[in-house]
Amino acid sequence: MAIIVLTLVIPLLGLALLYCDAERQQAPLIPLFYSNSFWGRWYTTLAHPFGLSPVSSEDHRTESGIPQTRSFWALCVRASGAIAIVIGLLIAAVSFLLITEISYPSQAFAIPLLLGIGLVTLLTGWQALRLPRSWPSDQEDPNAPEIIEQYFPLSPMSDPAACRLRSGAWVMVLFPLLYVLPILGVVGAFLLVIAAMVLSTLQQSRRAFQSQLLWLITIAVRNKLPLAEELRNLSVNKGVKRSKALQLAAQDLEHGDTLSMALERNRLLPASTLSAIRVSEGGSHYEEALRRLAIHSTERMKTYSLSRLSEIFIQVITLFSALTTIVGFLMYFIIPKFREIFIGFGVELPKSTRVLVQLSDNIYSASSAVVFWIGIGMAWFCWQALRYIVGWSSLPFPAVMYWFPKRDAPEILRAVASIASDQTSLPQQMLLLIDRRGRPDLGARYRRISESLSRGEPLSQSLYSEGVLTTLQKEAVAAGERGGHLSFVLFSLADAIEQRENRRSAYWAEMLRPMAVVTCGLITGFIVFAMFVPLIKLLNELSEVPLS
Secondary structure (H helix, E strand, C coil), X not given: CHHHHHHHHHHHHHHHHHHHHHHHCCCCCCHHHCCCCHHHHHHHHXXXXXXXXXXXXXXXXXXXXXXXXXXXXXXXXXXXXXXXXXXXXXXXXXXXXXXXXXXXXXXXXXXXHHHHHHHHHHHHHHHHHCCCCCCCCCCCCCCCHHHHHHHCCCCCCCXXXXXXXXXXXXXXXXXXXXXXXXXXXXXXXXXXXXXXXXXXXXXXXXXXXXXXXXXXXXXXXXCCCCHHHHHHHHCCCCCHHHXXXXXXXXXXXXXXXXXXXXXXXXXXXXXXXXXXXXHHXXXXXXXXXXHHHHHHHHHHHHXXXXXXXXXXXXXXXXXXXXXXXXXXXXXXXXXXXXXXXXXXXXXXCCHHHHHHHHHHHHHHHCHHHHHHHHHXXXXXXXXXXXXXXXXXXXXXXXXXXXXXXXXXXXXXXXXXXXXXXXXXXXXXXXXXXXXXXXXXXXXXXXXXXXXXXXXXXXXXXXXXXXXXXXXXXXXXXXXXXXXXXHHHHHXXXXXXXXXXXXXXXHHHHHHHHHHHHHHHHHHHHHXXXXXXXXXXXXXXXXXXXXXX
8 A cells, every 4th residue: 555655646746846847947847858859859740739849958048037936946846855855764764664574575575665765755855955056146147158057057957966856856757657567568568579670670770871871971071072962972762761861961061061060950870979070070180080980880780789689688578578477367366266276175285385375475465566576677678678779879868877977988988089189178179069969968977077177187087087987997098198199098998898898788688588588497397386286196185085
């Protein structure tokens, strides 16, 4: 009952925190629905007939509202945070009391669930209380650039405290979906496999096209060929959507746009690649930066296929869904009736059968918590499959990706290496990376690195402070700075990090499939053994009864 109440109260509190913080920053509730984003364009297409429209990514900087309104919503955020802290403390206290007074084994399923929800709620409320002021004081100039950036940031994810607040609030809002995932996995496992296969095929085709486009641009720049004409030639026999995008990019180039602007406006290359192109444009090492990006794109396709990894995770999800369906049906419906039948015959159940019956009783009494943990497992496998199908740098989930800065290390290192190749001023050039499409948290990270460089800190220390580098990698970058080979070290380090991640992922993915099969076999064998041993015992006893 307590878990059911939590699934109603906690999401409402998380939604209140998200809404109040969005109003405080004069930003949309969901940053993905900005009008200039991918989801924002779809939202505009679907919602425009109903009179709805998303918010432009810069509207909240100009439509700032009156100070009293923003101060009111800031107060609402803090009030909601205080309520979240109280509820989180109560949940944590109840969890610790249950740990000391476990009356039946099924409570062990619910205690970690309650404790986890309580800690997330507590930390989210603490972040809400730590948010900075939402309006300049009387001593501050509201028109100064630094004041505008502080109180009206380009993105609601720019402030680390606000980013952590939104991450925790979204966890509070979405955690009830973990109850739905097992049901969706049972009903739609087959559809999930088909959708994953189609998406994987489309992504492979897209990566091949992007690699071809990068090599075309590299050769055109090296031989000083007109890029607009080359893009039009490439648009022949490329499909309606890609052909139109290439032709529009060619028109943008003829109208005076830079290459990165034309490619970004028409979504022809990943945002991570566009960031590296943007900062290297016009420099003396522009051609070298393009060549390195093209080589990296090609080598990425030659390595252990990302689609192969996604296929393994999809297979495990399917196997996991089938096993959950069968075992859940047996535990919930068959095993209790099985026990009643043998008790009616007066047959003593063997130990293996008693263990199975006890496990069935525990699952029956704690079914909501069990379903939740199954949902967590399925959510993790689905996340891994999506990550390998789409690619980490293309995922549009900044509230989640903010917590994994080392995953962004290859992209950050390649972008910085493109700047270092020209020996230009790093702090000013880093500001070109702030407007990172789909990743406002990464743009805020670039800004903080630029500010630390402006204060005189070395690049290695700035990257290490942001959690991008390990201690050993920090020493390697510092050695490159001292030796004057910073660009070479950064490019090499980015390749090494990606290769190590690919090898590690391939190893665990290949190990995961046999482990899943063996686990399913052991569970199935135990259930079959525990159900048939008493049946054999009953038949033996009946055969020994003399006929009257």
